[in-house]
Amino acid sequence: MFRQLFPDEVQRDVRKYVNKVVSYVYPFVEITFHEYEGDSWFERSKAFVSIERYLSTNSSNRAKRLKANVVKDCESVVLSMDDYEEVTDEFKGIKIWWTSSKSIPQQRALFSYRGDEEKRYYKLTFKREHRDVITKNYLQHVLDEGKAIAVKTRQRKLYTNNKSENWSGYKRTMWSHIIFEHPSTFDTLAMDPKKKKDILDDLMMFSKSKDYYKKVGKSWKRGYLLYGPPGTGKSSMVAAMANLLEYDIYDLELTSVKDNTDLRKLLIDTSSKSIIVIEDIDCSLDLTGQRKEKKEESKEEEKDPVRKKVEEDKDKKNKGSEVTLSGLLNFIDGLWSACGSERLIVFTTNFVDKLDPALIRRGRMDKHIELSYCCFETFKVLAKNYLDLESHELFSTISRLLEVTNMTPADVAENLMPKSFEDNAASCLNKLIQSLENAKEEARLKAVEDARIKAEEEASKKIEKSEEKVQDSDAKLGNGEQKKADQDADKVQVTDVKENGVTMHR
Numbered sequence: 001m002f003r004q005l006f007p008d009e010v011q012r013d014v015r016k017y018v019n020k021v022v023s024y025v026y027p028f029v030e031i032t033f034h035e036y037e038g039d040s041w042f043e044r045s046k047a048f049v050s051i052e053r054y055l056s057t058n059s060s061n062r063a064k065r066l067k068a069n070v071v072k073d074c075e076s077v078v079l080s081m082d083d084y085e086e087v088t089d090e091f092k093g094i095k096i097w098w099t100s101s102k103s104i105p106q107q108r109a110l111f112s113y114r115g116d117e118e119k120r121y122y123k124l125t126f127k128r129e130h131r132d133v134i135t136k137n138y139l140q141h142v143l144d145e146g147k148a149i150a151v152k153t154r155q156r157k158l159y160t161n162n163k164s165e166n167w168s169g170y171k172r173t174m175w176s177h178i179i180f181e182h183p184s185t186f187d188t189l190a191m192d193p194k195k196k197k198d199i200l201d202d203l204m205m206f207s208k209s210k211d212y213y214k215k216v217g218k219s220w221k222r223g224y225l226l227y228g229p230p231g232t233g234k235s236s237m238v239a240a241m242a243n244l245l246e247y248d249i250y251d252l253e254l255t256s257v258k259d260n261t262d263l264r265k266l267l268i269d270t271s272s273k274s275i276i277v278i279e280d281i282d283c284s285l286d287l288t289g290q291r292k293e294k295k296e297e298s299k300e301e302e303k304d305p306v307r308k309k310v311e312e313d314k315d316k317k318n319k320g321s322e323v324t325l326s327g328l329l330n331f332i333d334g335l336w337s338a339c340g341s342e343r344l345i346v347f348t349t350n351f352v353d354k355l356d357p358a359l360i361r362r363g364r365m366d367k368h369i370e371l372s373y374c375c376f377e378t379f380k381v382l383a384k385n386y387l388d389l390e391s392h393e394l395f396s397t398i399s400r401l402l403e404v405t406n407m408t409p410a411d412v413a414e415n416l417m418p419k420s421f422e423d424n425a426a427s428c429l430n431k432l433i434q435s436l437e438n439a440k441e442e443a444r445l446k447a448v449e450d451a452r453i454k455a456e457e458e459a460s461k462k463i464e465k466s467e468e469k470v471q472d473s474d475a476k477l478g479n480g481e482q483k484k485a486d487q488d489a490d491k492v493q494v495t496d497v498k499e500n501g502v503t504m505h506r
């Protein structure tokens with residue numbers, strides 16, 4: 001009736017005055033947080049999402065009607081208050097009311113991006129006298145808590161870079177990802193306990209040192225170089241690190257990156273709280289800066305088939321990528337590397353001596369971790385994990401054998417794993433002992449063979465030397481005879497001269 005009877009201007013004036021009068025008597029302040037703000041049609045407001053998370057854990061058991069939202073890619077389910085629900089919260093003894101609501105526009109937009117045009121929002125209501133505490137402290141508390149809950153409940157991801165050629169087009173993504181679910185942890189990782197503790201402390205210290213890094217003027221990142229023979233747990237350790245710190249992993253395949261510019265783009269597109277890992281850095285590209293010397297090294301490679309294969313792979317992969325050593329150095333600690341924070345950069349390699357010293361100097365790769373063949377300490381962790389054994393009478397034999405053989409933790413683990421339902425701890429340990437004995441015997445035979453080859457080489461060298469000596473002495477001898485012959489010839493000449501009776505002193 002009011003609308004029909006009075007013209008618009010009168011209605012506006014009346015509303016204005018009513019609001020004024022109400023605001024004098026109404027003792028509450030209201031703040032609304034909309035789901036979509038301003039021009040952002042696709043992305044939900046960060047504040048709204050944080051509040052949703054906060055309320056879902058702090059108030060969802062109090063609200064009677066809940067709504068389940070499945071977060072992007074079915075990662076998790078978030079329970080939030082249903083529309084028009086109200087819950088209360090308390091902060092420093094102050095009572096706060098949260099209501100969820102939505103506004104429905106009277107006219108539908110011509111082009112609607114979202115299915116419906118309802119605008120959801122949360123309304124926060126509190127008494128006017130608490131305005132300062134709520135706006136300055138409570139809101140920050142809600143946003144921080146919401147963010148922390150999101151980090152805790154999020155599913156971590158394992159990213160890999162797409163080939164540079166596939167970056168263009170409407171579905172432009174540099175990284176593809178899957179949910180990261182590797183079971184490796186520092187508990188299951190077999191290595192010397194002292195070394196393990198050292199790495200654990202280092203990682204935990206890093207994750208808590210945000211302010212320290214700021215104070216000393218360093219960007220908040222740390223480099224790890226993991227090196228050792230194949231099957232010693234380098235990749236497992238990267239997974240354990242990610243599980244410990246709850247970071248995402250970016251597995252960077254350098255050979256798919258076209259050039260240094262693309263490498264930089266990839267770096268910018270990574271998020272904080274992540275590990276950027278480049279596996280087998282020595283085979284990824286020719287980053288050693290020793291390309292010219294390679295020909296000279298070929299003899300060494302002939303002896304070592306693993307190295308030879310690595311070199312061949314490297315040559316094959318190298319084609320098509322123009323990433324250079326300096327590009328990679330810039331990637332690790334250039335100006336662009338400071339974008340984002342809380343990041344670990346991990347390199348793994350089988351041949352640490354092949355890497356350019358500039359690449360692995362401290363500051364770039366701050367911590368060098370060697371993962372080596374299985375020792376008794378490592379074995380004990382594996383026995384606990386695989387067979388639930390803390391001690392056994394066969395342990396002493398195994399300890400003795402491990403001291404004289406080089407077996408990787410991967411091989412030991414394989415032997416310890418039961419292969420049939422009849423297998424038990426003793427049979428698995430015996431299997432391991434048998435393998436160790438075999439390895440020992442193989443190593444002995446190899447040593448004998450090596451010694452034989454060495455002895456043969458030395459013998460042939462000796463023969464070569466003595467032949468050279470003989471040739472030298474022959475040559476010397478030849479020279480001496482020639483001289484003597486020359487002298488004789490001279491003498492003959494002299495006598496001739498005498499005989500002829502011409503100027504004898506000539």
Ligand SMILES: Nc1ncnc2c1ncn2[C@@H]1O[C@H](COP(=O)(O)OP(=O)(O)OP(=O)(O)O)[C@@H](O)[C@H]1O
Pocket residue numbers: 188189190191228229230231232233234235236237349350409410411413
């Ligand atoms: N130190 C270890 N602790 C526990 N398990 C290990 C360890 N080392 C190896 N393994 C086992 O062996 C398998 C291979 O290990 P991993 O892939 O981590 O080796 P790697 O050092 O990365 O080898 P490569 O140099 O060939 O990449 C793993 O799946 C794991 O089960």
Ligand SMILES: [Mg+2]
Pocket residue numbers: 234235236279348
């Ligand atoms: Mg590996």
